[in-house]
Amino acid sequence: MDSDGSQGSYPERATIRDVARAAGVSIGTASKALNGNGRLKQETREKVVAAAQALGFRPNAMAQSLHRAKSMTVGILTTDSFGRFIFPIVEALEERLAEHGIAVFMCNATDDPVREKQHLDQLLGKRIDGLLVTARRMDTRPAIAVPGKSMPVIYVFSQTDDPDALCLLPDDQGGAVLGVEHLISLGRKRIAHISGPASFAAVVLRHQGYADALAKAGLPEIDGYYRNGEWSEAWGREAVAELFDGKAEIPDALFCGNDQIARGATDALRERGLRVPEDVAVVGFDNWDVMTLAARPPLSSVDMNLRELGRVAGERLIAMIAGERLRGVERLPCSLVVRQSSDPTSAKPSGGLQ
Amino acid sequence: MDSDGSQGSYPERATIRDVARAAGVSIGTASKALNGNGRLKQETREKVVAAAQALGFRPNAMAQSLHRAKSMTVGILTTDSFGRFIFPIVEALEERLAEHGIAVFMCNATDDPVREKQHLDQLLGKRIDGLLVTARRMDTRPAIAVPGKSMPVIYVFSQTDDPDALCLLPDDQGGAVLGVEHLISLGRKRIAHISGPASFAAVVLRHQGYADALAKAGLPEIDGYYRNGEWSEAWGREAVAELFDGKAEIPDALFCGNDQIARGATDALRERGLRVPEDVAVVGFDNWDVMTLAARPPLSSVDMNLRELGRVAGERLIAMIAGERLRGVERLPCSLVVRQSSDPTSAKPSGGLQ
Numbered sequence: 001m002d003s004d005g006s007q008g009s010y011p012e013r014a015t016i017r018d019v020a021r022a023a024g025v026s027i028g029t030a031s032k033a034l035n036g037n038g039r040l041k042q043e044t045r046e047k048v049v050a051a052a053q054a055l056g057f058r059p060n061a062m063a064q065s066l067h068r069a070k071s072m073t074v075g076i077l078t079t080d081s082f083g084r085f086i087f088p089i090v091e092a093l094e095e096r097l098a099e100h101g102i103a104v105f106m107c108n109a110t111d112d113p114v115r116e117k118q119h120l121d122q123l124l125g126k127r128i129d130g131l132l133v134t135a136r137r138m139d140t141r142p143a144i145a146v147p148g149k150s151m152p153v154i155y156v157f158s159q160t161d162d163p164d165a166l167c168l169l170p171d172d173q174g175g176a177v178l179g180v181e182h183l184i185s186l187g188r189k190r191i192a193h194i195s196g197p198a199s200f201a202a203v204v205l206r207h208q209g210y211a212d213a214l215a216k217a218g219l220p221e222i223d224g225y226y227r228n229g230e231w232s233e234a235w236g237r238e239a240v241a242e243l244f245d246g247k248a249e250i251p252d253a254l255f256c257g258n259d260q261i262a263r264g265a266t267d268a269l270r271e272r273g274l275r276v277p278e279d280v281a282v283v284g285f286d287n288w289d290v291m292t293l294a295a296r297p298p299l300s301s302v303d304m305n306l307r308e309l310g311r312v313a314g315e316r317l318i319a320m321i322a323g324e325r326l327r328g329v330e331r332l333p334c335s336l337v338v339r340q341s342s343d344p345t346s347a348k349p350s351g352g353l354q
Numbered sequence: 355m356d357s358d359g360s361q362g363s364y365p366e367r368a369t370i371r372d373v374a375r376a377a378g379v380s381i382g383t384a385s386k387a388l389n390g391n392g393r394l395k396q397e398t399r400e401k402v403v404a405a406a407q408a409l410g411f412r413p414n415a416m417a418q419s420l421h422r423a424k425s426m427t428v429g430i431l432t433t434d435s436f437g438r439f440i441f442p443i444v445e446a447l448e449e450r451l452a453e454h455g456i457a458v459f460m461c462n463a464t465d466d467p468v469r470e471k472q473h474l475d476q477l478l479g480k481r482i483d484g485l486l487v488t489a490r491r492m493d494t495r496p497a498i499a500v501p502g503k504s505m506p507v508i509y510v511f512s513q514t515d516d517p518d519a520l521c522l523l524p525d526d527q528g529g530a531v532l533g534v535e536h537l538i539s540l541g542r543k544r545i546a547h548i549s550g551p552a553s554f555a556a557v558v559l560r561h562q563g564y565a566d567a568l569a570k571a572g573l574p575e576i577d578g579y580y581r582n583g584e585w586s587e588a589w590g591r592e593a594v595a596e597l598f599d600g601k602a603e604i605p606d607a608l609f610c611g612n613d614q615i616a617r618g619a620t621d622a623l624r625e626r627g628l629r630v631p632e633d634v635a636v637v638g639f640d641n642w643d644v645m646t647l648a649a650r651p652p653l654s655s656v657d658m659n660l661r662e663l664g665r666v667a668g669e670r671l672i673a674m675i676a677g678e679r680l681r682g683v684e685r686l687p688c689s690l691v692v693r694q695s696s697d698p699t700s701a702k703p704s705g706g707l708q
Contacts, residue, residue, distance in 0.1 A: 021468050026475045073459075073480070084438060091462050098461070098469075103476055105427075106460045107452065108445050114375050115452075121380040122457055126427070233648040260648070290644065294587040294614070 014055035015099040022051035027101050074130040074317060075105045075123040079116060079141060079158070084288070086134055089157055089310035093132065096314030102129070120144065124151075130317045134158050140201065152320030156313040157306070159201065159329065166326045168313050170304035172202045175334030176209025179255050179283040179302045182336055184217045186343065188253035188281055192225040194239040194265060195257030203228065206257055206285065225251065229261075236264025244272065252280060253342075259284035259291035259301055266295050266341060281342040297340035304334050368409035369453040376405035381455050428484040428671060429459045429477040433470060433495060433512070438642070440488055443511055443664035447486065450668030456483070474498065478505075484671045488512050494555065506674030510667040511660070513555065513683065520680045522667050524658035526556045529688030530563025533609050533637040533656045536690055538571045540697065542607035542635055546579040548593040548619060549611030557582065560611055560639065579605065583615075590618025598626065606634060607696075613638035613645035613655055620649050620695060635696040651694035658688050 020030035025048060033040055033048035034057075051057075074097060076090055094104045105123060109116035123131065130151060133144055135158040143162035144153055155167040183191050193210045196203050207226060214221055227242065229235035236256065244250050256262035262284030269276050276282055276297055284292065287303035309332050320326055338346045374384035379402060387394055387402035388411075405411075428451060430444060448458045459477060463470035477485065484505060487498055489512040497516035498507055509521040537545050547564045550557050561580060568575055581596065583589035590610065598604050610616035616638030623634050630636055630651055638646065641657035663686055674680055692700045 017469075017472065020472065027472055028475065028479065076460075083441070087437075087441065090460070094460060094462055095464075098473065098476065101476065103459050103461075103480055105457050106430075106444070106448060107457070108448055110449075115371075118371065118374065118381055119452065121382065122452070122455065125382060126457055260644075264648075290614075294618075 014052075014057040016057070016101070017099040018055055019048060019052045019057050022055060023048045027099075031101065070129055071127040072101055073103050073105060073126060073128050074132065074321075075107060075119075075126075075128045076132045076134065077116065077119055077123070077144070078106075078108045079111060079133065079135045085157060085286075085304075085306060088306040089134060089313065092307040092310030093156075093314045093317075094310075096311050097318070100318055102318070116144075120146075129321045130154070132156055132313060132317060133160075152317060154313055154317055154320070156309060164327050166316060166320070167329045168309055168316065169329065169331050170306070170309060171331035171333050172205035172304075173209040173212070174331070175285065175302040175304065175336075176206040176255070177213045178334060178336040179285065179300075180210050180213035181217075182300070182338065182342060183253040183255060183281055183283060184213065184219070186253075186277075186281060189219060190222060190225075190249065190251045191219070191253040191255055192222070192227070192243055192251040193255045193257070194227050194229070194236060194243075194261050196228065196231040196261070198228045203257060210255055231258050231260060233260050233264030233267070236261035236266075237268040238264075240265050240268035240272070244274075250280075254280060254282045256282065256284045259286045259288045259295075259299060262299050262301070262341070263291045263295045266297075266299065270296065277340065277342050277344055283336075283342050287337050292337075292339065295341065297344075300339045300342040300346075301337055302334050303337050305332060308332060368406075368411040370411070370455070371453040372409055373402060373406045373411045376409060377402045385455065424483055425481040426455055427457050427459060427480060427482050428486065428675075429461060429473075429480075429482045430486045430488065431470065431473055431477070431498070432460075432462045433465060433487065433489045439511060439640075439658075439660060442660040443488060443667065446661040446664030447510075447668045447671075448664075450665050451672070454672055456672070470498075474500075483675045484508070486510055486667060486671060487514075506671060508667055508671055508674070510663060518681050520670060520674070521683045522663055522670065523683065523685050524660070524663060525685035525687050526559035527563040527566070528685070529639065529656040529658065529690075530560040530609070531567045532688060532690040533639065533654075534564050534567035535571075536654070536692065536696060537607040537609060537635055537637060538567065538573065540607075540631075540635060543573055544576060544579075544603065544605045545573070545607040545609055546576070546581070546597055546605040547609045547611070548581050548583070548590060548597075548615050550582065550585040550615070552582045557611060564609055585612050585614055587614050587618030587621070590615035590620075591622040592618075594619045594622035594626075598623075598628075604634075608634060608636045610636065610638045613640045613642045613649075613653060616653050616655070616695070617645045617649045620651075620653065624650065631694065631696050631698055637690075637696050641691050646691070646693065649695065651698075654693045654696040654700075655691055656688050657691050659686060662686060 016027055016030055020027045023030060030048050033045040034052060078086060097104055107119040109119055131153045133155045140159045140161055143160045143165055146153055155165055159167045180191060211221060227239050229239060254265050256265055262282050266276050266282050269280050274280050284299045284301040287301040292299040292301050312332060316326055340346055370381055370384055374381045377384060384402050387399040388406060432440060451458055461473040463473055485507045487509045494513045494515055497514045497519055500507055509519055513521045534545060549560060565575060581593050583593060608619050610619060616636050620630050620636050623630050628634050638653045638655040641655040646653040646655050666686060670680055694700055
């Protein structure tokens with residue numbers, strides 16, 4: 001699938017939820033009114049129909065064929081833990097499914113195959129219509145064994161080796177290209193890449209994007225400028241020491257594999273008297289406000305658009321429940337948020353943190 | 355209820371989940387085998403019974419009376435968003451309920467009363483056996499209107515004005531006493547308290563704990579040493595400027611309302627040449643590893659034991675589904691984690707961050 005096209009193909013439009021809200025009734029009532037079934041007061045039915053017309057609501061074929069759904073429930077199974085990457089995904093997914101009247105069971109298996117199996121049994125016992133599997137880490141995981149393979153399963157922010165599965169992931173490589181091309185556009189020529197452990201698929205892909213962007217601009221990859229370590233601020237500080245200590249020529253920009261590394265690097269640069277971004281521009285990855293807004297200066301960062309990932313996962317799951325067959329790896333575009341760590345003319349962020 | 359007794363009253367013991375795992379069967383199968391119903395191979399039944407005996411499993415009266423449960427599902431409704439305080443609560447709760455074969459629906463209403471009502475309708479339509487209401491912020495919220503009041507509702511990390519409701523909260527005041535008594539035990543006498551917005555109930559309670567601990571030790575509250583601002587690192591830095599700039603006498607310790615404030619304060623102290631903890635000891639609140647371990651030095655902090663809060667919420671919900679009537683505000687104890695920001699002799703934390 002074409003990752004660039006994914007966002008455009010799901011325009012926002014009025015949902016049954018919007019209609020219910022405008023008419024001041026429950027989703028169930030709105031649905032009955034529009035489908036012409038159930039026992040409702042004529043007045044209620046007319047109010048719902050008027051709201052649907054005013055909002056331009058069109059129940060689509062996909063929603064209509066949701067009668068295939070048995071229980072109007074789906075499960076979300078995390079295989080390690082609900083970390084900060086997972087919550088925006090789950091939240092947006094839950095929102096999207098709720099618009100179709102589908103409720104979400106959440107289960108956490110904490111890296112325990114036995115618990116995972118027990119959870120799956122429990123979900124199957126509840127006759128869920130679909131399953132979404134997610135994980136904090138972006139490594140390939142074994143496929144979930146669903147009896148009979150009849151139930152739709154989507155892997156989101158997680159990848160499996162089953163070629164028949166549908167996996168939704170952020171476009172890590174494209175995101176890295178955005179970050180590095182931004183630094184190149186600012187005239188930077190000696191761009192180092194400080195990243196996380198090379199065992200992460202995302203680390204490999206982000207490095208590939210970094211290399212792609214340099215090559216496209218005709219810039220060489222400088223020896224020793226790609227460094228792997230932990231996903232931590234401490235590693236960001238340490239990597240700066242490695243790249244700058246006693247060096248005749250130093251980087252004029254750092255593209256970092258996450259915001260914690262970027263923040264540590266920014267602190268280390270300031271403490272050695274280098275100005276960010278005048279002497280060294282810095283771009284992070286994740287656009288995690290706890291890091292980007294607290295850093296001095298605030299960090300430019302690549303955003304994985306996790307809420308969009310969750311929303312699209314909801315769409316795909318609904319389509320699959322309605323009978324569509326989807327498979328393969330779909331990568332959704334990242335975006336770049338520019339702040340003062342790369343561009344001193346960017347607007348100051350407003351507001352407090354929590 | 356006595357908050358000190360809460361942890362002790364729930365000893366860990368073998369659950370139906372443990373038995374199922376040991377016997378290599380699903381929870382449903384284990385349950386059937388032990389209750390003597392359902393169609394199972396004799397061999398399976400014997401394997402389960404043997405595992406139950408080996409583990410000392412005793413199905414308790416509470417679990418037995420769970421036959422009152424209609425659907426073996428409960429709902430979790432967040433009224434704003436699934437923030438970082440909510441994850442550990444929800445995760446531990448889900449774990450606890452899964453042990454009893456109860457599945458969890460999650461719904462997020464994003465501060466929208468209409469969505470909240472729609473979610474509640476949907477959950478009631480699924481015939482949930484109980485509801486847990488939570489929120490990122492610790493403000494009092496209106497009670498959820500459940501028709502007929504027949505369904506158990508618990509508010510966790512959230513408080514309502516309904517005197518018939520059960521609310522589970524961390525003991526903010528007791529947590530603050532722990533943090534301040536620790537600083538006093540280190541010989542500190544000029545302890546300032548930098549906290550969040552005074553409109554938060556937790557801020558008022560933590561300040562009360564600070565005042566209690568000072569009073570108990572016979573130390574005066576020094577004028578201007580209690581300061582309110584945002585929950586941010588920037589406010590921590592600013593508060594240090596306010597407390598130290600041009601002052602003849604300065605604090606020898608800072609008790610901070612959260613870890614972001616503590617981290618900002620620690621950075622500001624270091625940057626003005628003051629040593630932490632030798633010149634000024636610092637204690638934060640939340641024990642959020644992203645902040646406590648990345649700070650230089652690592653931060654001592656009060657831990658709200660959110661997983662324990664989630665686990666106890668699960669217990670209480672099960673008890674209420676089984677027919678117990680519980681009400682009132684129950685506060686669970688916090689604990690203190692000592693690191694180098696207050697005690698230079700404490701062990702260095704190990705391991706990386708993510």
